[in-house]
Amino acid sequence: MTRVVPGSGWLARWPVIRQLKGEDPRGSAARSARTDALRPRTERADKVARSVCPYCAVGCGQLVYVEDGRVTQIEGDPDSPISRGRLCPKGSASKQLVTHPGRQTRVLYRRPYGTEWEPLDLDTAMEMIADRVVRTRRETWEQTCEGRVVRRTMGIAGLGGATLDDEENYLMKKLYTALGAVQIENQARI
Known part of the structure; x- marks a missing residue:
């Protein structure tokens, strides 16, 4: 051996x-x-933009790295007094909001009783939405309920999404309140 x-x-x-x-x-x-x-994914970036994570109301700071006009990486901003460079799993995956191949970039519409989605131009879609909101408000408006003045509609409700920032949620609340909606909620929670 x-x-x-x-x-x-x-x-x-x-x-x-x-x-x-x-x-x-x-x-x-x-x-x-x-x-x-x-090499680090951030090394070849043309510019770095400071941003705020769009997912919840915490407002964690983000650094968005851009190369040739495309987002290449999103990381936590160490200079942010709120998050000090940390991001939750949703914030860490926020790059997918702009780069995921399954992201919809056009309006799709499925007609009543239809089985297929069809593309629609934005102006037509906005007109359809506006017409339906005005009609629903007119048809479901309540001036009084059980003898009390309520001035509301129960036919319109608002559910905000987690990718709306505070300013957008503020404007949505103002819009729904102006329409007379009282069922307004937001899902901006982790």
């Missing part, structure tokens, strides 16, 4: 032995040429 002596042959070249002997304190033995060739 041959005895293998540390320091000779293949065993001496084994990264674990070099690290245990203290010859490789920074771990370069475990590095490869591929590892050394890797």
Whole structure:
């Protein structure tokens, strides 16, 4: 039986032995040429924009890295007094809001009793929505209820989304209140 002596042959070249002997304190033995060739996703960014995460009312700071007009990375902003560079899982995934291949970029409409979605131009869609809101308000308006003046409609309700910021939610609340809606809620919670 041959005895293998540390320091000779293949065993001496084994990264674990070099690290245990203290010859490789920074771990370069475990590095490869591929590892050394890797670069941070933020390195080639043309510009960095400071932003606020759109998901909830906390307002965590974000750094949005842009290369050739496209978002390449979104990270927490270490200078933000609110989040100090940290993001929750939803905030960390917010890059997908603008880059996900399944993101809808046009209006789709499915007619009543229809089985297929069809593209619609934005002006037509906005007109359809406005007509339906005005008609619903007119048809469901209540001036009084059980002898009390209420001036409301129960036919319109508002449910805000988590990707609306505080200013957008403020405007939505004002719009629904002006329409007479009283069923207004927001889902901006983690």
